[in-house]
Amino acid sequence: xxxxxxxxxxxxxLVWMVVAWLTWLGTLGGNSSWAWGVSADGSVVVGEAxxxxxxxxxxxxxxxxxxxxxxxxxxxxxxxxxxxxxAKAISPDGRYVVGIGYNAATKRIxxxxxxxxxxxxxxxLTWLGTLGGGGSLATGVSADGSVVVGVTENAAGKWRVFDSVVVGEAWNVVWQMPVFGSVVVGWDxxxxxxxxxxxxxxARGMQDLGTLPGSDESVAWGVSADGSVVVGSAxxxxxxxxxxxxxxAGGMQDLGTPGGSGSGAHGVSADGSVVVGAAxxxxxxxxxxxxxxARGMQDLGTLGGNWSEARGVSADGSVVVGWAxxxxxxxxxxxxxxxxxxxxxxxxxxxxxxxxxxxxxANAISPDGRYIVGRGYNAATGRDxxxxxxxxGTGIEERSAAAGVQLRLLPQPAHxxxxxxxxxxxxxxxxxxxxxxxxxxxIAEPPRRAVLPxxxxxxxxxxxxxxxxxxxxxxxxxxxxxxxxLVVVR
Numbered sequence: 153x154x155x156x157x158x159x160x161x162x163x164x165x166l167v168w169m170v171v172a173w174l175t176w177l178g179t180l181g182g183n184s185s186w187a188w189g190v191s192a193d194g195s196v197v198v199g200e201a202x203x204x205x206x207x208x209x210x211x212x213x214x215x216x217x218x219x220x221x222x223x224x225x226x227x228x229x230x231x232x233x234x235x236x237x238x239a240k241a242i243s244p245d246g247r248y249v250v251g252i253g254y255n256a257a258t259k260r261i262x263x264x265x266x267x268x269x270x271x272x273x274x275x276x277l278t279w280l281g282t283l284g285g286g287g288s289l290a291t292g293v294s295a296d297g298s299v300v301v302g303v304t305e306n307a308a309g310k311w312r313v314f315d316s317v318v319v320g321e322a323w324n325v326v327w328q329m330p331v332f333g334s335v336v337v338g339w340d341x342x343x344x345x346x347x348x349x350x351x352x353x354x355a356r357g358m359q360d361l362g363t364l365p366g367s368d369e370s371v372a373w374g375v376s377a378d379g380s381v382v383v384g385s386a387x388x389x390x391x392x393x394x395x396x397x398x399x400x401a402g403g404m405q406d407l408g409t410p411g412g413s414g415s416g417a418h419g420v421s422a423d424g425s426v427v428v429g430a431a432x433x434x435x436x437x438x439x440x441x442x443x444x445x446a447r448g449m450q451d452l453g454t455l456g457g458n459w460s461e462a463r464g465v466s467a468d469g470s471v472v473v474g475w476a477x478x479x480x481x482x483x484x485x486x487x488x489x490x491x492x493x494x495x496x497x498x499x500x501x502x503x504x505x506x507x508x509x510x511x512x513x514a515n516a517i518s519p520d521g522r523y524i525v526g527r528g529y530n531a532a533t534g535r536d537x538x539x540x541x542x543x544x545g546t547g548i549e550e551r552s553a554a555a556g557v558q559l560r561l562l563p564q565p566a567h568x569x570x571x572x573x574x575x576x577x578x579x580x581x582x583x584x585x586x587x588x589x590x591x592x593x594x595i596a597e598p599p600r601r602a603v604l605p606x607x608x609x610x611x612x613x614x615x616x617x618x619x620x621x622x623x624x625x626x627x628x629x630x631x632x633x634x635x636x637x638l639v640v641v642r
Contacts, residue, residue, distance in 0.1 A: 173545040173563050174504040176530045177213045177538040180221050182206050187213075187525035187538035188239060189516050191246035194523035198239035198249050199538050210236035210251050213540070215568050216616075216642065222249070226266065229277040232256045236264060240302075241292050244377075244519055248297030250290035255279045263290035263302050263352075280352050283307065283360055288350070292375040292382075295422075299379025300352040301372040306360065347371060349384050349398070361398050364388045364406055370396070373429075374420045377467065377519075381424025383417035395429050395443070410449050412436060417443075418474075419465040422519065426469025428462035440474050440488070452488050455496050457481050462488070463526075467519035473526075475513040485514040485526055487543075497524070501541065507531045511539060550636045557583075557634065559627050565639035572611040572625065576604045584628045585611065587638065590621060615640050 179185045182202020189198045197213040203221065210222040222236045230236070233256035240251040249266040263280040270276040282288045285305025292301045349361040349372035361382060363370045366389025373384045382398040388406060395407040395417035409415045412432025419428045427443040433451060440452040440462035454460045457477025464473045472488040478496065485497045497511045505511070508531035515526040522544045530537040547562035558575040572585060583604050587596040595618060598611050623638040 172501050172504060173542040174501065175215075175540045175542075176509075176532070177211075177540060178219050178533075179535065179537065180204070180209055180211060180219060184536040185211065185219070185538040186238075186527045187515060187540065188251075189242040189249075190518050190523050190525045190540065191242055192244035192519050193246075194518055194540065194542055196242060196246035197525050197538065197540050198242045198251075199525075200238035200251075201538065208237045210239040210249075210253065212239065212249065213538070222266070226275065226277065229266075229275065234279075236266075237261075239266075240290060241516075243293050243297050244295050248293050250293045250300050250302075252289045253279075261287040261289075263288040263300065263304070265290065265293070265297070265300050265352075267297060278354075281358055283348055283350065283358055285346075288358075290352075291373050294375055294379035295377040296379075298353055299375055301375045301382050301384075302350055302352075303347050303371040303384075304350050304358065306346050306348050349382065349386065349396075351375075351379075351382055351398075353379075362404055364394060364396065364404055367391070370404070372398075373416075373418045376420050376424035377422035381420055383420045383427050383429070385416035385429075395427065395431065395441075395449075397424070397427055397443075399424070407443050408449060410434070410439065410441065410451050415441070415449070418461070418463050419472075419516075421465055421469035422467035426465060428465045428472050428474075430461035430474075440472070440476065440486075440494075442469075442472055442488070444469075453494050455479070455484055455486060455494060460486070460494070463514060464516040464524075466517055466521040471517060471521035473514035473517045473524055475526075483512050485511040485524075485528065487514065487524065497541065501543075504541075511541070512536075548636055550634055557627060557629060559625070559634060559636055561625065561636055561638055565641040566615050567641050568614070568616055570613050570615055570638065572613065574604065574609045574611070574627070576606055576609065576629075582630055586626045586628075587613070587623055588626070589619065589623050595623060 180201040181204030185201035187197050187199040195215055199211055200208050201211045203209050211219050212222055213219045236253040238251045239249050242249050247269045253264050255262040265278045267276045282304045284307030288304035290300050290302040346368045349370040351359045351361055364386045367387035370386035371384045372382050375382050384396055385393050386396050388394050393414045395415040397405045409431045411434030415431030417427050417429035430438050431441050433439050437458045440460040441449045443449045455476040456479030460476035462472050462474040474486055475483050476486045478484050486494050487497055488494045511528040513526045514524050517524050524541040528539050545563040547560055548564050549560045551558045560573040562571045583602055588594050596613055618640050620640050620642050625636045625638050627634050
């Protein structure tokens with residue numbers, strides 16, 4: 153090795169690093185989408201999105217295939233005119249999807265369970281029915297898909313739900329998942345009816361979980377990994393809504409409030425010991441909480457405003473996600489840990505949001521706490537869109553003092569897109585990037601002899617059509633050059 157080559161080599165540092173990665177999931181041709189669930193490895197996200205006609209449709213997103221309308225993918229299961237409107241949860245392995253749709257056979261809005269890998273045939277769709285009333289909604293599923301929870305109307309025939317959005321479509325209506333938000337003040341009677349939390353198994357069917365003593369309304373929002381613990385909201389004898397935790401042995405337990413009148417539970421840890429949601433405090437402010445039997449209901453605070461709500465929790469109960477108001481009264485997605493408290497994801501991951509995009513609500517988190525999904529504003533498209541945030545992705549960084557640059561490849565390995573992030577020093581001058589395969593053939597060349605001002609620049613490459621394996625990214629400046637391996641996987 154010559155002296156010049158030796159000096160060039162010692163000026164390089166090739167470093168594997170942990171990097172965050174944000175993916176906007178798009179829509180099905182309409183103007184908005186929501187992500188409600190994510191698999192354990194972050195490879196599958198489910199939710200609802202508008203199609204080109206502006207109608208809500210259940211979606212599944214994968215890194216390799218992008219966003220797909222479940223009504224198209226599984227059209228052979230919907231030949232009678234049934235429709236899947238929204239996918240509300242997914243099992244950790246990505247196999248089971250639950251949500252709400254229109255069952256043409258019963259002419260009702262019903263909860264569904266979609267098994268995408270059923271051993272009997274290729275896949276299976278099960279409509280879960282009701283408790284004698286006019287509709288149902290599935291909101292959670294156990295890890296093995298054997299237990300589904302949600303809310304259904306019983307035979308009493310009254311309809312009462314939390315603040316809900318009603319969307320007309322032909323002869324039927326679709327209600328979005330009832331939400332606890334700053335506009336909710338309690339229960340709202342909409343016609344004549346009772347809504348009950350349910351727990352469904354194939355062997356037993358739909359089981360009414362009852363209510364708190366002296367009341368007749370309940371809603372289930374989450375279930376533990378083994379299906380034994382169910383959490384949600386129910387009226388008490390005074391007519392206030394309270395967060396509950398249900399087990400077969402203990403029935404429905406009122407988790408109370410931190411001093412206010414109402415509360416609601418949205419998520420539960422894998423073993424059922426940690427419950428998260430939101431509750432009114434003594435000042436009448438809606439606050440995110442984390443509950444354990446030992447500590448009771450812990451107020452998780454806000455981001456400077458008065459309101460917050462926890463939506464999801466990691467398997468061990470240590471990481472909580474949701475939304476909170478900042479000092480300006482804006483809703484922002486948060487992550488909470490015991491060590492770090494509540495953090496605004498827009499601040500923590502500001503480097504991923506340089507175009508003015510905003511993460512507004514975090515709805516769910518993977519069991520290990522790595523992947524977060526929800527909804528935000530995508531400035532690039534001008535739409536409210538579902539997002540997937542990978543908080544622990546890997547990348548490569550190479551620093552070249554000779555070339556006057558730092559080059560980062562995020563993520564590594566790449567399976568759909570890769571971002572080349574260049575940090576250019578004053579003396580770099582003209583910059584050329586060339587990506588070539590193992591045979592030396594040029595695959596991409598962005599930018600070509602561009603003069604880049606000092607600072608950080610991002611170039612995004614679509615690698616879906618590239619051959620799997622290792623490529624090489626060569627960066628040349630007027631001061632020198634450097635090379636970084638780029639691995640493409642499927």
